[in-house]
Structure formats: C-alpha cells, structure tokens
Amino acid sequence: MAGETSGAEGADKGEGVVAMREIASRAVAISKVYGHGETAVRALDEVSIEFPSGQFTAVMGPSGSGKSTLLHCMAGLDRVSSGEVWIGDTELSRLNDRRLTMLRRKEVGFVFQAFNLIPTLTAAENVELPLAIAGDQAERSWFERVTGEFGLAKRLRHRPTELSGGEQQRVAVARALLSRPTIVFADEPTGNLDSRTSGELLGFMRRSVDDFGQTIVMVTHDPTAAGYADRVVFLSDGHIVDEMAEPTAEKVLEFLKRLGD
Numbered sequence: 001m002a003g004e005t006s007g008a009e010g011a012d013k014g015e016g017v018v019a020m021r022e023i024a025s026r027a028v029a030i031s032k033v034y035g036h037g038e039t040a041v042r043a044l045d046e047v048s049i050e051f052p053s054g055q056f057t058a059v060m061g062p063s064g065s066g067k068s069t070l071l072h073c074m075a076g077l078d079r080v081s082s083g084e085v086w087i088g089d090t091e092l093s094r095l096n097d098r099r100l101t102m103l104r105r106k107e108v109g110f111v112f113q114a115f116n117l118i119p120t121l122t123a124a125e126n127v128e129l130p131l132a133i134a135g136d137q138a139e140r141s142w143f144e145r146v147t148g149e150f151g152l153a154k155r156l157r158h159r160p161t162e163l164s165g166g167e168q169q170r171v172a173v174a175r176a177l178l179s180r181p182t183i184v185f186a187d188e189p190t191g192n193l194d195s196r197t198s199g200e201l202l203g204f205m206r207r208s209v210d211d212f213g214q215t216i217v218m219v220t221h222d223p224t225a226a227g228y229a230d231r232v233v234f235l236s237d238g239h240i241v242d243e244m245a246e247p248t249a250e251k252v253l254e255f256l257k258r259l260g261d
C-alpha cells in the first residue's frame with residue numbers, strides 16, 4: 001500500500017495527532033496523446049490527481065473529455081505519453097510489461113460497463129479467476145464475506161447467462177475486490193443496468209468502501225450514481241476543471257447544468 005500522505009483528512013482530533021490518510025493512487029502531470037501530427041488527439045493534458053485510500057471518487061465530464069483514458073492510464077491498462085502514475089509506492093512507467101501485468105493482478109481491480117465475465121465459468125469461478133491466474137487463492141472466509149455482501153451466495157454455481165444483469169455486474173465487482181486490491185477502477189459500471197439494479201450495485205460498492213475500506217474510482221454520466229461517492233472530479237477537454245466533496249445527485253445535476261451553460 002501507499003506510503004504517501006495528504007492533508008489532514010482522517011485526523012485524530014482527540015489526541016491532536018494528524019493521522020495522515022494514505023494515497024492509494026496518484027497521477028502527476030499525466031498527458032496522453034493518441035496518434036501523431038495533425039491527427040493527434042491530446043486526451044489528457046497534464047492531469048494531476050490523488051485518490052486517497054478508503055475513498056469513493058466519481059469521475060464525470062462530457063463525452064470525449066478523457067474519463068476512460070484517465071481510468072485506463074491510472075489502472076496500467078494503457079501507457080501515458082508523459083507524467084507519472086503511481087499505484088501505492090510503485091510508479092508504473094518504470095515497469096516493463098510483465099511487471100506491470102503482475103502489479104495489475106495484485107493491486108488493481110477493474111470493472112467494465114459490459115460485465116466481461118467468462119461465459120463458460122460459474123459465478124464463483126469468475127470471481128476467483130484473477131487470483132487463480134496469479135497462482136493464488138483467496139481465504140475461504142474472505143471469499144464468503146465478499147460474495148455474501150454482494151448477495152451472491154445462492155448464485156455461485158450459476159453461469160453468467162443464468163444471472164440477471166445486476167447479478168452479473170455484482171460478480172464483476174466481487175471479482176475486482178477479491179484480491180483486496182489497492183484500488184478498484186470502474187468504467188460506467190451501471191451503464192447497462194436499470195435504475196433499481198444500478199442503485200443496488202452502487203449500494204454494494206458504497207458498503208465495500210465503508211465496511212472493507214476499499215478505494216474506488218468510478219466513471220459515470222449519472223448524477224444519481226455520483227451521489228454515492230465521497231467526491232466527484234469533473235473533467236473537460238483533458239483537464240480536471242473542478243471537484244465536489246460530499247456530492248448529492250441534486251448538487252451534481254445543478255453543477256453539470258452550470259458547466260453546460
């Protein structure tokens with residue numbers, strides 16, 4: 001986990017000791033340019049940001065503003081053009097592909113909009129897959145706690161086609177959490193879910209932050225989804241243009257309206 005600290009968040013006021021909050025992941029002036037010459041697109045332009053441990057951050061912004069690019073670069077799924085990405089104490093650009101893959105397996109969970117489960121495996125096998133690939137195994141009690149919290153205990157022997165969309169996405173989030181990663185990135189995890197099922201999934205994600213101390217960064221277009229987060233970061237044109245603490249759906253909607261004016 002990270003050695004970096006920030007601010008006085010989490011300060012132990014009783015003893016006057018400032019218990020610094022760890023930073024799970026951070027970007028230092030990262031830029032990402034796709035293509036070359038006249039057709040080059042600068043998707044991220046010197047973005048710096050910190051994601052404190054145990055915090056749920058939502059990333060919002062117009063289509064094409066660089067949200068997915070930010071997530072992919074932070075998760076080590078894509079390389080930055082310049083700048084530094086840190087997961088805990090490790091700077092990703094210094095890693096070769098093999099070490100980057102190993103770090104991703106251990107330290108990073110990723111949830112995609114399109115569930116991305118393996119159709120021939122059961123829910124339990126899907127949840128265990130990343131650890132199995134890494135030659136590892138979760139403690140039974142932790143596996144049961146995660147799948148239990150996500151309401152999957154009675155669905156573990158089912159294959160993805162036998163599960164609802166909401167259940168499939170809960171399997172995907174449980175899979176991302178099982179290795180107790182430093183950070184979980186979720187790219188529009190509720191994009192394919194109806195509002196009731198979205199609310200359920202977001203409730204589970206919120207509890208994984210509150211109960212397990214998980215760190216989550218989630219891209220969303222939905223102000224209601226952003227209302228489950230501790231903080232919202234707004235991207236526009238490859239820049240972070242603002243952020244909001246303790247968001248509510250109403251506050252976020254109001255802000256987005258003003259941003260669009």
Ligand SMILES: Nc1ncnc2c1ncn2[C@@H]1O[C@H](COP(=O)(O)OP(=O)(O)OP(=O)(O)O)[C@@H](O)[C@H]1O
Nearest residue numbers: 034035041043061062063064065066067068069070
């Ligand atoms: N592989 C790529 N090659 C070239 N350009 C790309 C590539 N991926 C993204 N871009 C461009 O980079 C910019 C940022 O894209 P990105 O997908 O990060 O935006 P986004 O905010 O996630 O958008 P959306 O909300 O529509 O998913 C866009 O202009 C996009 O066209």
